[in-house]
Amino acid sequence: MRILVAGGAGYIGSHTCVALAERGHQAVIVDNHCNSAPTVLDRIARLTGGAPEAHRVDLRDAAALDRVFADGGFDAVIHFAALKSVGESCVRPLDYFENNLGGTVGLLQSMQRHGVDRLVFSSSATVYGEPEALPLDESARLSVTNPYGRTKLIAEQIIADACAADVRLCAISLRYFNPVGAHPSGLIGEAPSGVPNNLMPYICQVAVGQRARLQVFGGDWPTIDGTGVRDYIHVVDLARAHVHAIEALAGEGGSAPAAGHPLHGHTAINLGVGRGISVLELVRAFEAASGRSIPYDIVARRPGDVAEVYADPRLAEALLGWRAALDVDAMCRDAWRWQSMNPGGYAG
Numbered sequence: 001m002r003i004l005v006a007g008g009a010g011y012i013g014s015h016t017c018v019a020l021a022e023r024g025h026q027a028v029i030v031d032n033h034c035n036s037a038p039t040v041l042d043r044i045a046r047l048t049g050g051a052p053e054a055h056r057v058d059l060r061d062a063a064a065l066d067r068v069f070a071d072g073g074f075d076a077v078i079h080f081a082a083l084k085s086v087g088e089s090c091v092r093p094l095d096y097f098e099n100n101l102g103g104t105v106g107l108l109q110s111m112q113r114h115g116v117d118r119l120v121f122s123s124s125a126t127v128y129g130e131p132e133a134l135p136l137d138e139s140a141r142l143s144v145t146n147p148y149g150r151t152k153l154i155a156e157q158i159i160a161d162a163c164a165a166d167v168r169l170c171a172i173s174l175r176y177f178n179p180v181g182a183h184p185s186g187l188i189g190e191a192p193s194g195v196p197n198n199l200m201p202y203i204c205q206v207a208v209g210q211r212a213r214l215q216v217f218g219g220d221w222p223t224i225d226g227t228g229v230r231d232y233i234h235v236v237d238l239a240r241a242h243v244h245a246i247e248a249l250a251g252e253g254g255s256a257p258a259a260g261h262p263l264h265g266h267t268a269i270n271l272g273v274g275r276g277i278s279v280l281e282l283v284r285a286f287e288a289a290s291g292r293s294i295p296y297d298i299v300a301r302r303p304g305d306v307a308e309v310y311a312d313p314r315l316a317e318a319l320l321g322w323r324a325a326l327d328v329d330a331m332c333r334d335a336w337r338w339q340s341m342n343p344g345g346y347a348g
């Protein structure tokens with residue numbers, strides 16, 4: 001299949017382009033590079049044996065996007081393109097609404113104009129807000145605590161409304177838990193700009209000597225060791241799930257799932273391992289995988305954090321035939337390999 005991958009130069013998108021190529025699919029990347037380096041395209045080429053077709057286009061530029069679709073012959077779209085920092089979204093909420101929602105609407109309109117009727121969308125476990133019960137399954141109450149999360153929830157609703165209005169359109173919103181790790185080659189990985197917001201890239205930068213100590217946000221949570229618990233998932237497992245989703249939407253005859261099929265219309269599916277890991281458990285696993293020590297201080301809780309979040313991932317297995325295969329040791333080993341081979345990210 002030929003797949004338009006919006007935001008395909010980013011962290012999860014680049015791994016998905018490699019996973020698509022491994023299954024014989026052709027990825028065409030559309031990215032404005034607001035949060036990615038064009039050099040990632042060379043790395044993808046080294047992993048797949050050929051440079052991916054790529055267009056520097058902003059999803060909100062309807063004319064430019066239409067030109068890509070007009071030449072495309074796409075079977076489906078995967079939509080990763082978004083701004084993703086929770087903290088920044090609280091400071092610049094309108095930029096987040098404009099980019100994440102404007103981009104999603106623009107993409108759906110171009111798909112409609114060109115008769116492309118299958119979409120896989122990057123959503124997030126952030127749409128569950130503070131969990132009422134664990135593990136979280138897809139029927140859990142939805143609530144958001146920040147503008148970034150609101151863009152994900154509203155984008156899911158926009159996509160569901162578009163599916164309801166057009167019986168041919170089928171979409172899967174994949175609700176990622178905590179993506180970490182990197183491709184085992186060490187050629188592609190997560191390259192945050194500035195101070196990392198997320199735990200794993202911060203640990204990696206401490207390990208490589210770029211930051212002195214990790215700050216552990218809270219040692220008094222009601223969890224096994226007092227630190228926050230999350231469901232970390234290897235980015236290679238996550239990438240593979242997108243290929244399963246695209247192939248599930250292709251169905252038997254190559255057309256989008258018809259009425260009565262479980263993937264007809266809009267479907268939200270969790271992508272997690274189904275197991276919670278605490279901050280200190282992750283630190284210890286990383287130390288074992290890297291042979292480096294990670295000095296840390298336990299500091300105050302981070303505003304807006306919750307104690308414990310982990311997925312019930314069974315729907316992904318039932319509907320997509322996918323389950324996570326890689327454990328926390330692989331996550332740490334591959335994150336460390338990427339970080340030590342590329343201490344400055346794609347810049348070197």
Ligand code: NAD
Binds near residue numbers: 032122
């Ligand atoms: P990323 O920033 O590495 O990748 C996003 C890509 O989209 C970047 O290359 C960026 O340049 C591009 N982009 C952004 N706005 C664009 C626009 N208007 N037009 C064209 N390109 C645009 O992020 P990621 O970690 O790979 O995340 C991918 C998706 O998954 C995002 O939608 C994110 O919200 C979602 N998500 C990520 C996580 C995570 O922890 N990484 C967790 C849950 C959900």
Ligand code: UDP
Binds near residue numbers: 199214227279302
């Ligand atoms: N965390 C931490 N120090 C950091 C970054 C994160 O202790 O520098 C903790 C955070 O409080 C949470 C866990 O690590 O319990 C995962 O945080 P992350 O920001 O990676 O993911 P999210 O909170 O969005 O699930």
